[in-house]
Amino acid sequence: MKELRLMKGNEAFAEACIRAGADGYFGYPITPQSEVMEYLMAQKTHERTGMVTLQAESEIAAINMVYGGAGCGKRVLTSSSSPGISLKQEGISYIAGAELPCLILNVVRGGPGLGTIQPSQSDYFQSTKGGGHGDYKLIVLAPASVQEMADFAGLGFELAFKYRNPVLILSDGAIGQMMEKVMLDVQKPRFTMEEIRKNTPWATIGKTPDREHNIITSLDLESIKMEQHNHELQKKYRAIEENEVRYEKISCEDAEYAFVAYGTSARICQKAIEIARSEGIKVGLLRPITLFPFPKKVIKEMTSKVKGILCVEMSAGQMIEDVQLAVEGRVPVEHFGRYGGIVHSPSEIVEALKKQIIGG
Amino acid sequence: MTEEIIIAGFGGQGVLSMGKILAYSGVMQNKEVSWMPSYGPEMRGGTANVTVIISDERISSPILHEYDTAIILNQQSMDKFEHTVKPGGLLIFDPNGIVRMPERKDINIYSIEAAEMAGKLGLSKVFNMIVLGGFLKLKPIVEMEYIHKGLEKSLPARHHVMIPENEKAIETGKGLITPVLVLN
Numbered sequence: 001m002k003e004l005r006l007m008k009g010n011e012a013f014a015e016a017c018i019r020a021g022a023d024g025y026f027g028y029p030i031t032p033q034s035e036v037m038e039y040l041m042a043q044k045t046h047e048r049t050g051m052v053t054l055q056a057e058s059e060i061a062a063i064n065m066v067y068g069g070a071g072c073g074k075r076v077l078t079s080s081s082s083p084g085i086s087l088k089q090e091g092i093s094y095i096a097g098a099e100l101p102c103l104i105l106n107v108v109r110g111g112p113g114l115g116t117i118q119p120s121q122s123d124y125f126q127s128t129k130g131g132g133h134g135d136y137k138l139i140v141l142a143p144a145s146v147q148e149m150a151d152f153a154g155l156g157f158e159l160a161f162k163y164r165n166p167v168l169i170l171s172d173g174a175i176g177q178m179m180e181k182v183m184l185d186v187q188k189p190r191f192t193m194e195e196i197r198k199n200t201p202w203a204t205i206g207k208t209p210d211r212e213h214n215i216i217t218s219l220d221l222e223s224i225k226m227e228q229h230n231h232e233l234q235k236k237y238r239a240i241e242e243n244e245v246r247y248e249k250i251s252c253e254d255a256e257y258a259f260v261a262y263g264t265s266a267r268i269c270q271k272a273i274e275i276a277r278s279e280g281i282k283v284g285l286l287r288p289i290t291l292f293p294f295p296k297k298v299i300k301e302m303t304s305k306v307k308g309i310l311c312v313e314m315s316a317g318q319m320i321e322d323v324q325l326a327v328e329g330r331v332p333v334e335h336f337g338r339y340g341g342i343v344h345s346p347s348e349i350v351e352a353l354k355k356q357i358i359g360g
Numbered sequence: 361m362t363e364e365i366i367i368a369g370f371g372g373q374g375v376l377s378m379g380k381i382l383a384y385s386g387v388m389q390n391k392e393v394s395w396m397p398s399y400g401p402e403m404r405g406g407t408a409n410v411t412v413i414i415s416d417e418r419i420s421s422p423i424l425h426e427y428d429t430a431i432i433l434n435q436q437s438m439d440k441f442e443h444t445v446k447p448g449g450l451l452i453f454d455p456n457g458i459v460r461m462p463e464r465k466d467i468n469i470y471s472i473e474a475a476e477m478a479g480k481l482g483l484s485k486v487f488n489m490i491v492l493g494g495f496l497k498l499k500p501i502v503e504m505e506y507i508h509k510g511l512e513k514s515l516p517a518r519h520h521v522m523i524p525e526n527e528k529a530i531e532t533g534k535g536l537i538t539p540v541l542v543l544n
Contacts, residue, residue, distance in 0.1 A: 004387070006380075006383060006384050006387050006393065006395070006513070006514075031399070032399060117399070173399070174396065174422065174423060177396070177397055177399050178394060178395060178396040178397070178422050179380070179383060179393075179394070179395035179396075180393065180394050180395070180419075180422070181387055181392065181393060264422075264423070267420060267421045267422060267423070268420075268421040268423060270420035270421060271420040271421035271424075273420075274420060343423050345424075345425035346421055346424075346425070347425065
């Protein structure tokens with residue numbers, strides 16, 4: 001049965017992973033996401049579903065455990081916050097190169113460096129443009145509520161296995177720490193060995209007479225083969241761009257101006273819309289749900305209706321580059337951001353809209 | 361109906377749990393709710409605060425910079441949040457430890473001597489519920505029936521024996537809230 005709970009974003013994600021039939025979590029604590037592992041430990045996942053919850057000796061160890069688990073066709077995940085995600089990048093690049101499914105949660109805090117433990121959105125470039133080395137892409141989902149923290153666990157695993165690609169959930173300290181109502185899905189069973197054998201023929205689960213000899217690696221010293229592998233990866237990323245774009249439009253029907261914002265910023269923009277509309281300013285919001293693939297097409301279409309776009313981010317301006325590429329200079333695009341752990345107020349967003357877009 | 365509340369005080373006063381009980385009670389009454397705690401350096405020695413929103417509609421931003429109600433339980437929080445109450449809004453404070461009284465003239469101000477009463481009754485653990493009672497007396501946004509359910513949901517089962525004590529504290533708080541400045 002579905003179940004209504006009041007939970008923190010981090011806890012809702014953890015519970016949803018259990019219910020999505022996850023086989024293993026490997027992590028290392030860091031604020032503001034430590035509740036993920038705390039919750040899983042408290043739930044005794046090994047007793048509840050047989051899921052492994054393991055505190056690794058470091059972030060690097062954790063991501064390589066994920067690499068191993070994913071290679072065996074298991075539903076595996078890790079979570080961390082910005083500095084910890086930086087440590088995991090080598091492993092993430094290997095997993096992307098080896099084309100394995102896994103789920104990674106980044107509950108972003110302000111940077112650079114150890115930065116602050118307060119919410120931020122300054123890891124957009126790292127998440128969508130690479131992070132690690134090599135030409136690869138993650139599927140990036142940006143939750144804006146506790147409900148989406150839960151929903152994207154199941155969706156994340158689904159997309160990861162559909163495309164054999166790591167999925168990154170790009171959250172932030174506010175969404176991770178706040179409590180909201182959440183409707184939890186029913187418990188899904190974990191994969192049986194039979195299902196793994198049948199559905200993931202690439203998995204390294206031991207060679208039996210009826211199976212090919214599987215090797216999982218991101219290494220190929222023959223460049224011509226490596227180029228071919230890269231061709232295949234790019235083909236997959238184009239298919240993801242074709243099929244998996246997700247976004248939400250709010251108050252856009254009659255909008256003369258638009259905010260583009262994701263995650264916590266998108267929530268604050270909704271309040272800014274209430275304020276602006278009470279003053280007679282017709283503004284709407286385009287909220288990208290997938291950051292890769294980015295909703296380029298719908299943003300381009302919006303330029304025929306709106307006079308200007310304000311990108312609102314808790315960063316010095318990262319997503320704005322993708323918005324500018326989508327807009328192709330048709331209408332003015334401006335950035336408004338607070339960063340280093342500061343969250344913008346709805347009224348200062350309205351002021352920025354007036355100053356930078358309407359008055360500009 | 362949308363009620364945007366900040367509850368602020370020292371860590372250990374039960375600020376976060378008061379917010380949680382209020383939020384869970386809202387859930388039980390089928391309202392939309394959000395609960396956004398401070399989790400930063402404040403939490404590690406000093407002040408703690410939580411923003412609670414209870415509404416009949418979908419909640420836009422869980423993070424706010426002005427509030428309908430501020431419940432203030434120490435001087436630092438008074439300094440930080442008095443000016444964030446919307447004009448015509450409500451400020452509730454416990455005078456215990458307050459050295460500078462609120463100065464606003466455009467908001468409703470009430471005091472509640474909850475710390476003193478909790479000490480008198482030997483109920484220091486339910487200090488926060490006395491304060492919650494004071495708030496609910498002025499703004500009965502959640503019915504008592506659902507507060508009971510909220511307590512059941514937010515307290516671990518081993519603490520359910522303490523629910524009657526919590527409810528008694530809420531009732532005590534209702535009788536303890538005192539007007540300081542009431543706008544016409």
